[in-house]
Amino acid sequence: GExxxxxxxxxxxxxxxxxxxxxxxxxxxxxxxxWYKQESGKGPQFIIDIxxxxxxxxxxxxxxxxxxxxxxxxxxxxxxxxxxxxxxFCAENIVGNxxxxxxxxxxxxxxx
Amino acid sequence: GAxxxxxxxxxxxxxGTSVKxxxxxxxxxxxxxxxxxxxxxxxxxxMATSNEGSKATYEQGVEKDKFLINHASLTLSTLTVTSAxxxxxxxxxxxxxxxxxxxxxxxxxxxxxxxx
Numbered sequence: 335g336e337x338x339x340x341x342x343x344x345x346x347x348x349x350x351x352x353x354x355x356x357x358x359x360x361x362x363x364x365x366x367x368x369w370y371k372q373e374s375g376k377g378p379q380f381i382i383d384i385x386x387x388x389x390x391x392x393x394x395x396x397x398x399x400x401x402x403x404x405x406x407x408x409x410x411x412x413x414x415x416x417x418x419x420x421x422x423f424c425a426e427n428i429v430g431n432x433x434x435x436x437x438x439x440x441x442x443x444x445x446x
Numbered sequence: 447g448a449x450x451x452x453x454x455x456x457x458x459x460x461x462g463t464s465v466k467x468x469x470x471x472x473x474x475x476x477x478x479x480x481x482x483x484x485x486x487x488x489x490x491x492x493m494a495t496s497n498e499g500s501k502a503t504y505e506q507g508v509e510k511d512k513f514l515i516n517h518a519s520l521t522l523s524t525l526t527v528t529s530a531x532x533x534x535x536x537x538x539x540x541x542x543x544x545x546x547x548x549x550x551x552x553x554x555x556x557x558x559x560x561x562x
Contacts, residue, residue: 342487370553377452377539377553378490423489427551433480434541434551436490 342421344441353411357424357437362405364426368434369398369409371420378423381409385429411442419444448474450542452554459530459561466526467557469540475520476542480551481513484537496523520545530561 347353359367365386370378384391384398384407391398397410407424421441425434449472459465469479477498482490494510496502496517504510512534514526523542527534539556 368551375537375556375558377450377555379553433492433495435492436482439489 342439342441344443346443346445347414349416349444349446350413353409353414353418353442355409355411355422355440355442357407357409357440359405359407359424359426359437360435361426361428362402363428366427366429367398367400367407368425369396369407370423370425370436371418372423372439373420378425381422414442414444416444416446418442448472448542448544448550448552450540450552450554452538452540452557454557455555456558457560459559461531461561462529464526464528465530465559466524467538467540467559469523469525469542469554471521471542471544471552474542474544474552476523477520477545478543479517479523480541480543481515481523481525482539482541484539484556490539493525527559530559532561535559535561 368383369381372378382393382396382398384400389400395412399408421439423439424437427434451470453468479496481493484490492505493508494502494504496515498517498520502515517523537556540554541551543551
């Protein structure tokens, strides 16, 4: 479980720069991964997903990279905008009936 | 995309009372729904998984008699926090899985519960 008192890691980036948010997932059997964006007081919002048979997937301004060897996931946001400021979570599961398990999250702060 | 709603969006109740939170899938049928809770500056923690028409499966450490979950239809699940205490104050988020898709999981907007 999480340690009491730990705050979310924060990434501060200048508007227009690229952001890279990292996540270490826990279950080597996981075969489906999602990145979510959560704004204050709201539920998680789907950004992009990737299956384990891929190592890269691109969306609009976002790219997810998967390294199964070291159980690492990253989210790249191109030309970061103030509206990207939020907490970002990675989530994993095994396709089927298992629920999504969330990582600890990273707060992205965009400096205008 | 698929829409999941929650009601109420925020609720304040007195210690010792019970509160019911509803989760609805608006445009799809959800055989499975999940309930998460989130403390400030923390990640989402899975509380329980509920399948339509059967008893919910609770995660370790979650009291099933305190957090009653009912999933009576393919579009509605409810979470009742019984005899609420201030430490139950949290952000509760439900999620629903489309019965036609094995991996898509859609999240509701969350319910902020404050117990005074």
